[in-house]
Amino acid sequence: MKEDNCLHAALICLGMLYYSHAITTEKLNHARPSLHGHHEKGKEGQVLHRSKRGWVWNQFFVIEEYTGPDPVLVGRLHSDIDSGDGNIKYILSGEGAGIIFVIDDKSGNIHATKTLDREERAQYTLTAQAVDRNTNRPLEPPSEFIVKVQDINDNPPEFLHENYHANVPERSNVGIIRTALPNMDREAKEEYHVVIQAKDMGGHMGGLSGTTKVTITLTDVNDNPPKFPQSVYQMSVSEAAVPGEEVGRVKAKDPDIGENGLVAYSIIDGDGMDMFEITTDYETQEGVVKLKKLLDFETKKSYSLKVEAANVHIDPKFISNGPFKDTVTVKISVEDADEPPVFLKPNYIFEVQENAASGTVVGKVHAKDPDAANSAIRYSIDRHTDLERYFIINAEDGNIKTIKALDREEIAWHNISVFAVEVHKQHQEAKVPVAIKVVDVNDNAPKFAAAYEAFVCENARSNQQFITISADDKDDSANGPRFIFSLPPEIIHNPNFTLRDNRDNTASVLVRREGFSRQKQDLYLLPIVISDGGLPPMSSTNTLTIRVCGCDSNGSLLSCNAEAYILNAGLSTGALVAILTCIVILLVIVVLFVTLKRQKKEPLIVFEEEDVRENIITYDDEGGGEEDTEAFDIATLQNPDGINGFIPRKDIKPEYQYMPRPGLRPAPNSVDVDDFINTRIQEADNDPTAPPYDSIQIYGYEGRGSVAGSLSSLESATTDSDLDYDYLQNWGPRFKKLADLYGSKDTFDDDS
Incomplete structure (x- = not known):
């Protein structure tokens, strides 16, 4: 591999050298054209000779990022007509001329004065021209050339992202x-x-x-199976727990994440599979054990479950690492709870006949204590379900009895609730519904289904049916229909009407004779006997009211009123219209009379000038003095509440009651002003419970220049009084002024 890399590098270097040499050769050949003279045929056969000319330069490449002290030589321009005497001047123009590239106007050498960057600009287009130095006359046409910036390795490779x-x-x-x-x-x-x-x-x-x-x-990939951290889980649950209640949680650990770490839990074995269930909490990856059915500590005290945890998503590539599941044993113990009593049935249904005697046994309920203690049970009826108190229950054995007679037609079903409580634990109670059906007894006779009133025409034909009646029975259907209709034996041969039983719980009433007269008899009462089908049967006699009416030839009712019939026979229509007209005229006259009477009536309001009530309104005169006893009734100043005794204070409760002295009370009808005022002054001086204000100050001042002195009880107090008013000091700031006026002499001395 290393040899292949070296070979590739050598081939790349040779290619670059060849490319550089080829480009240089091409430029030199292109930049050094041999412009030899050629012949052109002129006018009249003359041959014109053109002197040869050409441009000569060394190179037109410049290396980028040159950092030398002197400007770098790009190349040299030289014209064939330049003899070297300095008469030719070289001019450079174009891109970067004079700024980046400068030319020596004598020698034609071009230098780059600035550092170039090929990545910013790869080439420059320039124009060179040779002119006469003295006259600036062009000696050669302008020539355009290109200066290319030669690349060097000055940029390291860069990644697109950091x-x-x-x-x-x-x-x-x-x-x-x-x-x-x-x-x-x-x-x-x-x-x-x-x-x-x-x-x-x-x-x-x-x-x-x-x-x-x-x-x-x-x-992550699913390459790890779930594992329980322990082999056995211990849990406990109370027997009082309800289905759906959480018992406990188990968790298998799976180091994988995401969907590769999802675990599902299930119960695969154990004696508690029917009593418990397990669900998966996908947020916490836990298995939640929940109660499925009610437990009974007295029946079974413990259960065992085998729980499996398995991966939801399994990668087939790593199936060999499996199995991707694990199991654990869960042991659940049932805890005993103090349970309330339990009735043997979820509900009870009893029957009792209506009208049964008081004390009749209706039925019996039974409850027991499910705990091992098996406590005694007491029974009671929830009185909210038996407000009328129809029933009573034996607290010891649970027998339910009636207290009073029952009526099925009033209440057909009684729904009550019975409580069962433990004798020694009153808080433990159970409740059961008891439905009591009142069995029907034939104790109600049938009656008319409605308040029937029949109408028969005066021109009715014999055996004509004019009404169909039915009956109703409050008893149950077993003691009600079929109804039997009949006439009483004493009128079985009624000459006017007859009855026909239709045998469908209805009966038809027919006319026995032809023709009826309202003038002779307009109303008939027909008794009808109705019997039911109960055991024993019951019957009742009902009266059908039959009215005789006038009908037209088609049998349609016109009138059933006998008086109207008689009136119609005695008075004509014109007479009736005349009577009504007279009544209307009389009403119009009465209305006009009342209207005119109201217009002539004098107003009830009296003018103020005529309203003489000087005792109440006029107060702008001083009167005739004390001798004038006619302008004002002094009895109005007397308090009717104080005639019969002492008037207590109403603002505060005094420490003791002051009883007025006998003999000081004025006569009820006294009009002596002097005696009246003196009496009131004496009462005010000697009454410790009097208000702190002058109760009669409204007439204490009689105006300027009056010969009467002040009538105020405050100025009538003397130091000769034997009463002690020191207790006024304890009545607070509201009575301070009064306490200062009536206080003891020592108090005045201290204040001074």
Whole structure:
């Protein structure tokens, strides 16, 4: 392999040298044209001779990235007419002329003044021309040439990305990047980092190189089976657990990831296969053991299961590493629980005849304690299901009896609930529904199915049917139909009507004679006897009301009212219209009279000028003084509540009650103002429970210049009073002013 690489490098180098020599030769041949003179035929047969001319240059290639101190020589221009005396001037124009490329106007040498980069620009097109130095007259036509920038190895190889990521399945054999080990295991090491170098020039000396990083990740394959970390799992569950409740969890470990690590669990053997089930929790990859049926500690105390864990997805390439499954034993112990009593049946259905005597046994319920203790049981009825208290139960043996008679027609089924509780553990109780059917007894006679009222025409024919009746019985169908209809024996030969039993629980009433008259009799009452088919049979007599009506020739009813018939016979239609017209006229006259009466009625509102109520409204005069007792009734100042006794305070509760002195109460009808005021002043002075305000201050000030003094009880207080008002200090800030006015002398001295 190494010899092949060397041979390839040698061939590449020889090819490059040959290509460079061929290009140089082509340029030289193209740039050094031999422009020898040739003959042209002129006018009139003259032969014109053209002097030969040509351009001469050494080379037109320049190496990129030249870093020497002097400008690099690109080439030399030389014209055949240049004799070297300096009379010819060389001019350069075109791309980069004067900036990158400069020419010596005497010698024609072209130099590059700047460093060139072939990767930026590979060639330049220039134009050269020779002119007379003195006159600038062109001596040669312009000539165009190309300067190519020659490439050198100045750029190392570069990778397109700084870092590369590759995924290789574990245990792979070959690839572009080959594994050095035959069985690389992802579970041992998942990621590898590799540095790759790239060299140009076939890796020979002088070439450049570049590097990149490659991260190689081993992808997972299903090459590991699941394994349980232990051989036996111990679990326990209470016998009170309900189906679907979780018992425990098992987990098999699989080092693979993703779908290669998915594990499914199943129960493959054991005596608990019918009692338990297992499901897979795919989030945690655990097997969840759940209860499937109810357990009974007294029946079986432990169970054993054999659980298998298997991979969901198996790779056929690694089937030889199998089997991709594992098994484990799960032992489950049942824990005893304090269970409530259990009834022998999930529900009970009993029957009892209606109208049975009180104390009749309906049925018996039975419950037992499933625990080993087998505690005694007491029974009771849930009174929320027997609000009317029809039944009672024996607390010891569970016998259900009636308390009062039952009526099937009122309630056909009674649905009650019975509780069973342990005697020593009242919190342990069970409940069972009990349905009690009330068996029917023929205790209701049949009756009319509706309130029938029949109508017969006056012109009815004999044996004409005019109504069909049916019956209804509240009893059960066994004690009801078939109904038998008949007439009472005493009217079996009724001259007017007859009855026919249709034998389908209906009967038809027919007319026995022809012709009826409303004037003679417009109403008939026909008794009908209805019997049921029960044992013993019951019957009832029902009355059918039959009205005689007027009908037309087709038998259609016109009128069934006898009075209307008589009225119609005595008064004509014109008389009836005249009576109605008179009534309407009288109503119109009454309405007009009432309307006119309202328009002439005087207004009820009295003008203010005529409303003389000076005792209530007018207060702008001072009156006649105390001797004037007619302008105001002094009795209005008297409190009717205080006539019969002392008026207590309503703002606070006083420490003790003050009873008014006898003999100070004024007479109820007294009009003596002086006695009234003096009495009130004396009561206010001696009443410790009086309000802290002057209750009669509304007339304490009688105006400026009044000869009467102040009537305020506050100024009437004297220091000669024997009452002690020191307790006012304890009534708070609301009574401070009053306490200062009525306080003791020591208090005034202290304040001063």
